[in-house]
Amino acid sequence: MIEEQIDLGEVKVKFKAQEDPWKHRAKGMRCNSCIWFVLKQKQNDRPFPANSKDVGRCRRHAPTISGYPVVFTTDWCGDHRIDENKI
Numbered sequence: 001m002i003e004e005q006i007d008l009g010e011v012k013v014k015f016k017a018q019e020d021p022w023k024h025r026a027k028g029m030r031c032n033s034c035i036w037f038v039l040k041q042k043q044n045d046r047p048f049p050a051n052s053k054d055v056g057r058c059r060r061h062a063p064t065i066s067g068y069p070v071v072f073t074t075d076w077c078g079d080h081r082i083d084e085n086k087i
Helices: none
Strands: 002-008 011-017 036-040 055-058 070-072
Touching: none
Parallel strands: none
Antiparallel strands: 002 011, 036 055, 055 070
């Protein structure tokens, strides 16, 4: 709890403010736990490039001409929806 004081002219109000309960909520709302996220699959016998292990596609909205947007597993957005099979 954080103690704060507000000065409203003649009246001084003292109260205990609580810390923000939503402060770390976005940590669990990453692409890797989202129902719309599809991890990039290995094609044929070609190995993944070193930096592509955490890459996938977001299938939340309809694809554009260039396909679904490429996202990292650590990205997040406002359309996140938990996939119970991934947590």
